[in-house]
Amino acid sequence: MKRIEKNKFYEKLNGMIGEYRVFAPSGDRYRYIEDVSEIKFDGLLTKMSPKAHFLPQEEELFRWDEKENIKVKDVNDRYIVFGMRPCEVRAVTLLDPTFDTEKFPDPYYINRRKNTIIISIACNEPLETCFCTSFGYGPFTKGDADLMLVDMGDYFLGEGDEDILNLFGFTDSEEDYRELKEKAESRIGRIEIEGIPEKLEQIRETDFFKKITQRCITCGTCTFLCPTCYCFDIQDRNRLNGGKRVRVWDSCMFKIYTHETSGHNPRYEEHRRMRQRVMHKFAYYPSLYNQYGCVGCGRCVTYCPVNFDIREVIREAGGYNG
Amino acid sequence: MTEKIREIARRLLENGEVELVIGFEKGTIPLKSRPVFIEKPEEVEKLIWDGFCENNLATYLRRYRGRKVGIVAKGCDSRAIVNLIVEGQLNREDVYIIGVPCTGMYDRRKMIRDGKEEPSEDYLFLNCKTCPYPTPVLYDELAGEEVSPRDRDYSDVETIEKMSSDERWEWFQREFSRCIRCYACREACPMCFCEFCFVDENRPEWVEGGIHPSDLGFWNLGRAFHLAGRCVECGACERACPMELPLMVLNRKMVKDVKEIFDYEAGVSLDEKPVLGTFNPEDREDFIL
Known part of the structure; x- marks a missing residue:
């Protein structure tokens, strides 16, 4: 397992704003932040989900001028979405087969998706309304995240791609999160979806x-x-x-x-x-x-x-x- | 009160006086009672009454037009029913009103934020704290003792009125910026019954889709104006809004103005015509530019 002190992590993340556009929880929704001080966890889940990054509520596709010259919206920014929960990461995985198809690939979605580093945080304390484990994954599933963090108080445990762990400066640790994971999973209500x-x-x-x-x-x-x-x-x-x-x-x-x-x-x-x-x-x-x-x-x-x-x-x- | 409501509902269903009774049952999340539709006498035990029956059930009535329906109505729900009848949306004889004198509803979201489980005066919705008609204005049967009206208080509106126009515009922009265009306000509102809402029109397109500030402002202000002289101050819109926009201050401004200018209150009498649907030579004109 790898670990990093929280202040070190946030300092590093702050330094990346500019090179990346960082989309993070800030009250009732995620916002593109200018500084990590804007990050605000309003409970476990923001009201609005982070899908607003991958599929903005209002998105320009292209524009034209009076001579009908068409200019397609440039979608080559690089992004970090920080703070996604495992369910939200899975949700993005579920958007892929709709937008990233062979026949009708959606360049706007695909570019954003490709140019986004997803940093998720596992859910130590799921809510009463959570029922993720009904769908074959859970509050500690990394899924398609590039890096999953586990909140350990003053520090994060991290699981993910080697280059991203190195980028932030994670160090080796003997700890694991098994106990937290089991405790969280046991709190989640399931629905029967067989059949x-x-x-x-x-x-x-x-x-x-x-x-x-x-x-x-x-x-x-x-x-x-x-x-x-x-x-x-x-x-x-x-x-x-x-x-x-x-x-x-x-x-x-x-x-x-x-x-x-x-x-x-x-x-x-x-x-x-x-x-x-x-x-x-x-x-x-x-x-x-x-x-x-x-x-x-x-x-x-x-x-x-x-x-x-x-x-x-x-x-x-x-x-x-x- | 719960027992009385069940008793009336059972009788209405057993005697075939109504096809169904719309009331409240216990919800599946904390501090929430939710609308329930009772069709059989043996189901009346589901019905409850408490301080969390925040929805206005009159919003469902147009779906059952021409059918005989029983409805549990607090003061504001009954005003909505009156207004629906006055505006020709409902026949009086199609609806059996089980009137419930109401001591006010509690703001569950505020309570949850503060970690409170027991309701107290501090958590009453503002429109309940200042409710002029807690006892239904129209009913077939009353399920409890009448409740005295509370004093009106528009200090929330006055705060906004006192702002300079720049300040007020900034306030509007800030508050409306949270709107996500889900139209929970419209759908929760019993008076928002247009078959085709102006915001959905696309020939011409009065309001563009999306979340440009001008569209968010136009939608929210447009809706408030459409409710002028029609809003019954139930607060259903604000309670439904997932982003918790202060919608009632807009509606209450309209209520206050209509009262001051025309001495009219919506939904209190079956004999009065809609205030903006009538012309009276004595109407004040000093607000016309």
Whole structure:
């Protein structure tokens, strides 16, 4: 195992700002920071997930001038995302098969992803709403992070690529984090997801989705806070002297999301939107990529204005015979 | 109160007077009671009443138009129902109102931040602390003793009014910058029922998507103006907002102005027409430029 004193780590990280754009927890969301003093952990998880780096809420794709000369947005900055939790790292892994495809590779996403060093922090004290271990990983999974830190009080233990450990100046240590890991894992509630994709397909035409959608007010809180939701809209901003094409977040919970030019809306009813969201994560994603589209971070549970609880819905789906 | 609500709900469902009862049940996270939809008499035990029934259930009523529905309504929920009827969104006879005199709801997020588990006056939402109509203004049956109105207090609004326009603009920009355009405020609001919200229009596109400060400002101020003379001060928008924007101070400014200018309060009488939907030759004009 390797270790580094926290102040030494942060000093080093501070020195890297400039060479890298550093995206770090700063209150309710991650921000690109100018100084490590801006880093602020507001509980275990920020409200907004760090997906906003990989898929910004509003992102310019290209612009044009009055002569219609097109300039594509330069996406070659180098980045460090610091402080991601294992669930958030996994969420980025789950975005890859959607944006990094052979047929339609998304250069904006791929460049950001390629040019980003991910430094995660394991979760010593998971929240009551965490259910990550349901998905075959846990609070101490490094996953696709380049470096995973374990908070030991005054210092971090580190696990990751040799060159990054050396870059920060980690030194050898005899310690390990097994005890912390076991303790954290034991605190996490699990949901039973065995057979859920098939079950959801079976009950898709029943009243199940109508029933669970009753309380949903169809706002976009769950989708916007979710680290794996990636739906977007493309909009042109035309002005007299040119314009730009931007990509902005969208949400399958919005009525307008499937509003077609003809006026027809196949998901006008609330439960059709809810069905899309639940099945996308728990049926379509598994069938397409052999992985669930949910990482169990619990944000949707915590911040839903009406306490729609996906853990409960999956449980109910499992036992639904209607 | 919980027992009385269950008793009424059971009777309504058993007698077939309503198809379902919308009320509150215990939530799955701390200090949260959440909307529940009871369709069978044997399910009424789920219903509860406590200081964490923060949502305005009237927001669901338009989904059940033309069907007979029972609803648990505190003072502000009942005002929303009145306003929905006044604005032609709901038939009075379609809804059976189980009125609940309300002693106020507690700010769960603030309590959790402070590590508190027991509610106290300090944690009452501001609009509850200053609630003029804690007892429902319209009901078919009351589930408890009437509660006395509290004194109105707009000191929060006055603080913003006293700012210079530059200060106020800076305050707006700062607060709105946290908005993520999830529209939880709109969806939680019983009065935000437009079939097509102005923010979703794209021909013309009044507000662009994304998070440019001007769009965030236009959305939040635009919504507040659309609620002028219509907002019933329930606070559902602010409670729903995941980013905790101070939305109620905008709405309360509108409520205060409408009261001062037209001596009108939204959702208190079935006989009054919407204030901005009527013209009266005696209306004040001194605010028109």
